[in-house]
Amino acid sequence: MEIKIKQDALSAARAAIAQHGNSPAELIPILKDINHELGYLPDTALEEVGRLMQIPRSNLYSVASFYSMFSMTPRGSHIIKFCESAPCHVVGGREVWQALQAQLSLKSGETSEDGKWTLVTTSCLGVCAVGPVIIVDDDIYGNVTPDQVTGILARYQ
Amino acid sequence: MKYYRSNVLVCVDPECLKRGAHQVLDAFQDGLVAQGLIDEVQVLETSRIGGCSDGPEVMVYPEGIHYNGLAVDDILYLVSEQFLKGRPVEKFLAHSEKVVDEELSAPKAKEVRVVLRNCGQIDPENIEDYIAIDGYQALGRVLTEMTPEQVIETVLASGLRGRGGAGFPTGKDWLFCRNSQSWPKYMICNADEGDPGAFMNRRVLEGNPYSVIEGIIIGAYAIGSSQGYIYCRAEYPIAIRTLKIAIQQVRSLGLLGKNILGSDFSFDLKVRMGAGAFVCGEETALMNSIEGKRGEPRLRPPFPAVRGLWGQPSNVNNVETYANVPQIILRGPEWFARMGTAKSKGTKTFPLAGEVKNEIIIKSDQLPYLSKRHPRR
Amino acid sequence: MPTVKSLEDLKKLREEALEKRKLKIASGNVQITVAMGTCGIAAGARETMKAILDTIETENLTGITVTQTGCMGLCEKEPIVQVMVGDQPKVTYGKVNPQAAKRIMQQHVVGGKTVEDLVIDL
Numbered sequence: 001m002e003i004k005i006k007q008d009a010l011s012a013a014r015a016a017i018a019q020h021g022n023s024p025a026e027l028i029p030i031l032k033d034i035n036h037e038l039g040y041l042p043d044t045a046l047e048e049v050g051r052l053m054q055i056p057r058s059n060l061y062s063v064a065s066f067y068s069m070f071s072m073t074p075r076g077s078h079i080i081k082f083c084e085s086a087p088c089h090v091v092g093g094r095e096v097w098q099a100l101q102a103q104l105s106l107k108s109g110e111t112s113e114d115g116k117w118t119l120v121t122t123s124c125l126g127v128c129a130v131g132p133v134i135i136v137d138d139d140i141y142g143n144v145t146p147d148q149v150t151g152i153l154a155r156y157q
Numbered sequence: 158m159k160y161y162r163s164n165v166l167v168c169v170d171p172e173c174l175k176r177g178a179h180q181v182l183d184a185f186q187d188g189l190v191a192q193g194l195i196d197e198v199q200v201l202e203t204s205r206i207g208g209c210s211d212g213p214e215v216m217v218y219p220e221g222i223h224y225n226g227l228a229v230d231d232i233l234y235l236v237s238e239q240f241l242k243g244r245p246v247e248k249f250l251a252h253s254e255k256v257v258d259e260e261l262s263a264p265k266a267k268e269v270r271v272v273l274r275n276c277g278q279i280d281p282e283n284i285e286d287y288i289a290i291d292g293y294q295a296l297g298r299v300l301t302e303m304t305p306e307q308v309i310e311t312v313l314a315s316g317l318r319g320r321g322g323a324g325f326p327t328g329k330d331w332l333f334c335r336n337s338q339s340w341p342k343y344m345i346c347n348a349d350e351g352d353p354g355a356f357m358n359r360r361v362l363e364g365n366p367y368s369v370i371e372g373i374i375i376g377a378y379a380i381g382s383s384q385g386y387i388y389c390r391a392e393y394p395i396a397i398r399t400l401k402i403a404i405q406q407v408r409s410l411g412l413l414g415k416n417i418l419g420s421d422f423s424f425d426l427k428v429r430m431g432a433g434a435f436v437c438g439e440e441t442a443l444m445n446s447i448e449g450k451r452g453e454p455r456l457r458p459p460f461p462a463v464r465g466l467w468g469q470p471s472n473v474n475n476v477e478t479y480a481n482v483p484q485i486i487l488r489g490p491e492w493f494a495r496m497g498t499a500k501s502k503g504t505k506t507f508p509l510a511g512e513v514k515n516e517i518i519i520k521s522d523q524l525p526y527l528s529k530r531h532p533r534r
Numbered sequence: 535m536p537t538v539k540s541l542e543d544l545k546k547l548r549e550e551a552l553e554k555r556k557l558k559i560a561s562g563n564v565q566i567t568v569a570m571g572t573c574g575i576a577a578g579a580r581e582t583m584k585a586i587l588d589t590i591e592t593e594n595l596t597g598i599t600v601t602q603t604g605c606m607g608l609c610e611k612e613p614i615v616q617v618m619v620g621d622q623p624k625v626t627y628g629k630v631n632p633q634a635a636k637r638i639m640q641q642h643v644v645g646g647k648t649v650e651d652l653v654i655d656l
Contacts, residue, residue: 063450067434067452276603277605288544289554360604411537411538
């Protein structure tokens with residue numbers, strides 16, 4: 001299992017660099033692709049990126065840890081992002097957030113033990129008029145009410 | 158949140174205060190209570206309605222009626238006539254037609270759409286829709302009839318100011334970059350709209366990305382740039398997708414690339430995604446992010462126009478700033494300068510959401526005094 | 535699309551695009567536009583679009599063009615659908631969920647009668 005994870009990490013790193021080229025300017029798109037493929041940025045992948053792009057590991061970690069869309073630890077199969085900004089909050093966002101946490105028994109930033117869910121907050125998504133808003137993987141849901149939470153989560157296996 | 162059918166704005170600038178603005182304000186409150194209208198008409202403090210020498214100055218919205226020279230004893234009668242019977246009182250009307258601060262003159266009956274002209278009217282993935290409504294005609298005029306200096310003069314004359322919030326004259330931005338003697342130069346569009354509640358850039362990017370692209374190309378010609386970047390936040394995946402499709406179409410048409418419209422001018426554009434860092438909305442942090450670094454702001458000077466992306470002269474403007482440019486070229490800077498206030502020309506989009514009658518993105522050709530409880534939009 | 539190599543090419547392209555638009559209207563075609571900005575999608579515009587396309591398929595309807603547009607600025611009323619029959623004024627509908635979409639298809643697109651309770655004023 002560990003070998004497979006390593007293989008996946010190496011393939012993801014190599015594929016991303018093949019896609020974007022190895023100029024330092026392409027570092028963020030490369031990290032994005034790896035994060036998208038694997039759900040996070042494993043050490044093995046970062047080492048490979050460093051090796052192929054001749055970037056010191058400290059620089060890589062410095063960049064990777066700066067951006068909130070990169071995760072340095074494994075995440076669940078499905079990532080739930082909840083908009084924590086004021087415009088969503090004032091139209092019932094707080095109740096939706098409470099429902100999410102209660103239903104998943106997770107707090108912000110946590111991953112469920114079975115590896116299915118990661119719950120995070122996100123900054124304003126710019127769809128305030130249809131708030132509260134949650135995103136599950138790449139799907140966006142607006143006008144969410146607490147009683148809709150179960151139905152939304154049930155769509156994801 | 159309550160909905161009021163009318164608002165009374167009483168100026169409380171020092172001159173008006175001296176003439177009894179607070180007493181007038183209290184008299185309005187009392188008068189409205191007496192007439193049983195206190196739940197329908199709201200009384201607010203404001204500033205800079207008129208010259209104040211005839212104060213206290215008072216504006217009634219949404220009718221846009223300007224009163225001045227009011228005494229406390231007049232108010233009960235005024236409330237009865239204006240708010241109960243719906244009849245403005247002639248003798249209290251302000252003598253000067255024009256309010257000193259144009260920001261508070263009567264709202265115009267119709268909306269004037271500039272930046273949002275075609276959002277919701279065209280298919281954002283079909284460049285033909287945009288071309289049918291004069292899309293890229295401005296670029297055509299620029300490349301065949303105008304020098305870069307003339308383009309900069311036009312933008313300067315329009316009074317267009319940066320719509321990202323800093324409000325720096327766009328023409329000056331472009332002039333500084335043009336004057337830098339180092340190539341390549343970079344044209345950058347800041348589409349990292351991160352402020353909570355802000356979604357007007359998103360609307361333009363998803364509704365009419367072509368106008369933004371056209372504005373960028375015109376600006377690139379003006380400053381002498383051959384490569385541009387649109388830095389769009391990752392939280393707008395649909396906007397990014399629409400932008401990429403639009404750029405592809407513009408490129409297939411030959412309006413991006415080498416020798417555009419048969420001229421000597423070559424320019425291309427790439428989309429760069431953010432990765433979830435609010436601070437990358439700041440122009441120097443944005444440039445660091447494009448360079449593959451941490452999105453940390455840089456010290457200035459040197460300014461981006463001198464040393465920006467990869468140490469080269471760069472110009473960074475907001476989505477909305479660029480979206481205004483094609484119309485300024487086509488309709489002329491005087492048209493643009495006729496709208497807006499004395500110091501801030503043109504129009505500005507504002508997103509409104511929450512307890513408003515119609516949750517929309519509005520354009521205002523006057524920066525209105527938006528009280529917390531605006532009655533209409 | 536051919537490349538535009540000069541200002542004349544661009545002007546010609548503009549005329550062709552305008553002609554195409556006029557033809558669409560003159561042919562009596564029904565044009566349906568669904569707002570597919572992020573706000574629309576968050577409110578369920580994809581399901582609405584699907585309901586419209588499904589109805590066209592199952593009822594074998596012809597002479598209809600379905601296109602998308604960006605955010606119209608009335609995000610609170612999303613999903614928004616606009617229907618234009620021939621050269622008649624465009625009608626804008628708000629809060630169009632899949633059921634409402636089917637009603638609009640039956641009553642307005644096929645039946646020619648506006649669905650008053652769903653109309654919004656732009």
